[in-house]
Amino acid sequence: MKLKNIIADLKVYSRNYMRSTTAIFFVFIFPLILMLLFGSIFSGSSTSAVPLYVQNLDSSGNMSNTFIDTLNSTHFVDITMIPDNVNIRTYISQHSISAALLIPANFTSSYLQGNHVDLVYYNNPAVSTSSVAQQAISVTVQLFNSHFAHQNQTIALLSSSVTTHAANYIDFLIPGLIGLVILTSPMFSMTYIVSSYKKDKIFRQLSLTPLTRSEWFLSKFIWYLIISAISAIMIIAVGVLLFHSSLSLSLYMIPFLVIGVFMFTSLGILAGSISRSEESASVVGNIITFPMMFLSGTFFPIEIMPGWLQSVAHVLPLFYIIDGLNSVTIYSNFSSATLDLVVSIAVAAVIFGLTVLKFNWKEQ
């Protein structure tokens, strides 16, 4: 393995790459467009009230009605009532509700007697408006609690969902988009490059030089690492500067970038190698890439998908990369991230092994 060969190949490959406007678009511009699009749809700083659904099981009690009126008067929320004879969880999923509050039957009596009572707030953390509603509820709860000088915590607000009470949608979108870049930038071009090099006999041509397959592979891996890193930095920069993301950045993101790029560079080569023509390569590439693009928690958390789709997500390699990035940047949960990393390394090793077997430069 010669460094000078790797560098020479990297030079040629990067030139060829940078001269293609489509490639540049998909790696650098497309993720930013997606961020602007999804970011402004879901975390737009609109001053209008956010939707909040309320189920009042204490409808005869006057305190619960007062609570709702107070909530309404904050002008932060636009309240819709849920009938008191339905199951709130079922109702939420049927109506795709991202913020709902449950007032229990004993609310008025408990409150008046100064006994503890729980309000349950059901929210989807991926939808940023749900945190606005939460703020409004908290303020109202504090107001009600302050009536009891002697006892501060009569009403408690319970949040029922994943633990991302503080994260807003953009924090969630950033690791997802980085995952998207790690997946698509090597996958799409490697499948195409390998199948078209096969057709044009460029691999055969290269096999006549001292360049080896591993040098060629390494140069591709290094190249996609460089551009994915640049793209990731751009995504983070726009997220922080434009959308005021409060993502916690950590060096622990780097192993996910490295192993992800390694995995999908190999997978792209593998897909190109097993396809007989350029057309079938692009079909194989899309079959592998598209489900992963949408089901791995890229644009929304997999928790909002039906259970069976969540199981599908768990067999997609990209899921572990994005889940790991989420663990690092949103939850700072490093033990969960380590588990994701271990799974990713194992998957990458298997894919790489298959690629070594199937990726040949010579025909018989």
Add this chain to the structure above:
Amino acid sequence: MEQLPAISARDVHKSYGSLKAVDGISFEVHVGEVYSFLGPNGAGKTTTVEMLEGIRKPDSGSIAVFGEMPWVSASKLRGRVGIMPQDFRFIERITPREAIKYYCTLFGVPDKSAELLDLVDLSEVQNVYFQNLSGGQKQKVGICLALVNEPELVFLDEPTTGLDPKARRKIWDLIRKLKEEGRTVILTTHYLEEAQMLADRVAIMDHGKIIIEGSPSDIIKKMGKGRKLVLRYSDTLYKHLADELKLECSRSGENINVSVNSNQDVLNVLEFANQNNIELTSLSLKEDTLEDIFVDLITEQEEAQ
């Protein structure tokens, strides 16, 4: 001591499925020789050359290039061999100059892009992306890349196909120069006059077999039908030549081809024309070319099928 041949092949076979692309061929190429493979489309020339290059595996038979088996020792031979494949393609958005520099680095030789580009008249388009080059220009890039490592043995698979007349002459000069420098050249071509002019020896292939091998002049001597006098056709002339002089004549279009065995035959024809006031408008004396023999041979083969 006799020098080891550059290439020696013995009873080489290669099939694609049931198609016998190369069907038991044997030959030797000496060091410093220009050796040319000729034959109709699909004769098996490219397949043969690719087996010699080590990029295709023979089904059976033995091949030695500088004493090594090319399929097994491709990496050992890489530095000594240069290859320009038929239908050469390269990375889309890379310029000829970048391609050559890339190869120079890989082979560990100093950058000689300027010199090579000049050699094949590519300097003008040295900064044009490969995908935007014309067919002939692409081919010339292939020739440059084959010469980067100063190979002792150069394979050129149809280097002049599709080139304009001036460019072809340039490539001929290049092949002559390679020969002068003592390099061995394997040349595949469909231009018979090119082979006749450049090759020390040629092998004519058909249906995977070598049907004749030798130097162009030997082949012409052996297979040629002697000299031919070509005259503008006229009835009286034709009758006289055939009936009185007993010469073998044939009409082809506007002309009569007369096989002549001696200078006396030629004089007899001219004398007859003179005496009978036949105005001779066109007259030439020809020997069979390699192309005539090639066409005859291939036609014979087809008829024998």
